[in-house]
Amino acid sequence: MKTSRSEALFARAQALIPGGVNSPVRAFRSVGGVPRFIERGEGSRIFDADGNSYIDYVGSWGPLLLGHRPKPVMDALREALERGTSFGAPTEGEVELAELISQVVPSMEMLRLVNSGTEATMSALRLARGFTGRDLTVKFEGCYHGHVDSLLVKAGSGMATLGIADTAGVPKGFAETTLALPYNSISAAEQAFAERGGQIAAVIVEPVVGNMGCVPPAPGFLEALRELTARHSALLIFDEVMTGFRVALGGAQQRFGIKPDLTTLGKIIGGGLPIAAYGGRAEIMRKVAPLGPVYQAGTLSGNPLSVAAGLATLRYLVAHPELYEQLEARAAALTAWTPPGTTINRVGAMFTFFFSPDPVTDWDSAKKCDTARFGKFFHFMLERGVYPAPSQFEAAFLSTAHSEEDIRYTVAAAREFFGA
Numbered sequence: 001m002k003t004s005r006s007e008a009l010f011a012r013a014q015a016l017i018p019g020g021v022n023s024p025v026r027a028f029r030s031v032g033g034v035p036r037f038i039e040r041g042e043g044s045r046i047f048d049a050d051g052n053s054y055i056d057y058v059g060s061w062g063p064l065l066l067g068h069r070p071k072p073v074m075d076a077l078r079e080a081l082e083r084g085t086s087f088g089a090p091t092e093g094e095v096e097l098a099e100l101i102s103q104v105v106p107s108m109e110m111l112r113l114v115n116s117g118t119e120a121t122m123s124a125l126r127l128a129r130g131f132t133g134r135d136l137t138v139k140f141e142g143c144y145h146g147h148v149d150s151l152l153v154k155a156g157s158g159m160a161t162l163g164i165a166d167t168a169g170v171p172k173g174f175a176e177t178t179l180a181l182p183y184n185s186i187s188a189a190e191q192a193f194a195e196r197g198g199q200i201a202a203v204i205v206e207p208v209v210g211n212m213g214c215v216p217p218a219p220g221f222l223e224a225l226r227e228l229t230a231r232h233s234a235l236l237i238f239d240e241v242m243t244g245f246r247v248a249l250g251g252a253q254q255r256f257g258i259k260p261d262l263t264t265l266g267k268i269i270g271g272g273l274p275i276a277a278y279g280g281r282a283e284i285m286r287k288v289a290p291l292g293p294v295y296q297a298g299t300l301s302g303n304p305l306s307v308a309a310g311l312a313t314l315r316y317l318v319a320h321p322e323l324y325e326q327l328e329a330r331a332a333a334l335t336a337w338t339p340p341g342t343t344i345n346r347v348g349a350m351f352t353f354f355f356s357p358d359p360v361t362d363w364d365s366a367k368k369c370d371t372a373r374f375g376k377f378f379h380f381m382l383e384r385g386v387y388p389a390p391s392q393f394e395a396a397f398l399s400t401a402h403s404e405e406d407i408r409y410t411v412a413a414a415r416e417f418f419g420a
């Protein structure tokens with residue numbers, strides 16, 4: 001496979017951009033080799049600067065549920081472009097997007113649009129503190145909630161990939177406002193509340209983890225968090241930046257029937273453009289400025305292009321609920337076979353092949369994976385035109401553009417790797 005153009009671009013990039021990338025996991029650090037510079041995408045495929053094509057299982061790390069360049073989104077963007085790119089004043093589209101989100105995710109009685117998942121979780125956390133008058137946050141090891149200072153404690157995603165437990169640059173005082181507990185451990189959560197319940201502003205959780213690879217909640221775990229937070233007057237924040245509109249139209253809260261106090265969304269709600277949201281109970285959201293004392297703002301918040309792409313995506317999903325059945329069936333076909341020495345976790349259209357024979361239920365079990373073998377698998381697939389996430393600790397994403405033929409081809413390539 002020819003990679004000379006990607007190599008040349010990577011050399012130029014590394015001279016100016018740390019690691020040659022604008023987000024760490026893109027650098028292929030844990031798997032080695034040259035990151036492919038992508039030129040364009042179409043449906044389930046991406047094409048790199050050397051003209052190689054790949055079936056894409058990254059989907060821009062989650063947003064592209066409809067694949068690359070879906071017609072409804074392209075049409076909406078073209079139309080929006082004609083009207084201007086940003087006004088710094090309210091637009092009708094923002095109201096329509098807020099109405100649509102609130103209708104599909106009813107726990108979000110009110111919501112605010114921001115520009116990234118990081119901004120959404122950061123703002124939700126500030127709001128939780130402002131509302132409760134408390135400072136402590138409970139998070140779970142291996143969960144990633146964006147690069148918010150106080151949440152970069154035992155975080156997943158790139159931190160897990162690069163083996164960075166706690167980032168430099170976060171003041172000790174910030175880190176001390178976070179209690180990091182093992183995911184899926186009801187007893188650890190009970191103990192934290194027994195000891196410090198009166199100080200805990202919020203529990204923030206990925207209701208299905210994607211950022212240490214895909215790890216589903218154990219039966220009763222989310223229910224226990226709901227009960228504990230309610231009993232101690234702390235808020236339950238579901239970080240659905242990844243799971244929103246992916247594991248079900250109404251996200252994990254619909255799939256598992258739990259109503260959080262606050263929810264963060266991102267990724268799919270922008271259809272590939274930068275946008276995110278936080279929202280929840282009206283009583284809490286009314287504390288946000290200009291209604292209340294919790295300040296949060298943004299020059300490009302509710303950007304008309306992002307809103308147009310997001311609205312087109314969500315309207316298409318609402319109009320085609322059968323797509324979730326298709327996603328479920330194709331993702332099931334892709335993960336129907338467990339290769340020797342691996343464990344597969346899947347929830348809807350997100351899944352991970354863990355290179356460990358044992359169940360993966362939390363960060364301690366995830367980190368036992370054979371990451372060297374994963375790296376070999378990654379490059380084997382890449383050579384055959386299949387692009388998995390370049391890290392063991394990320395979820396793979398299926399889009400509605402992945403055909404049965406894509407799935408068959410991918411399974412055949414994987415079987416070849418495992419010598420089956």
Ligand SMILES: *Cc1c(COP(=O)(O)O)cnc(C)c1O
Nearest residue numbers: 116117118144145146239241242
């Ligand atoms: C991606 C992600 C974020 C961060 O979103 P950005 O847009 O990258 O800032 C936060 N939480 C979860 C669960 C995510 O998957």
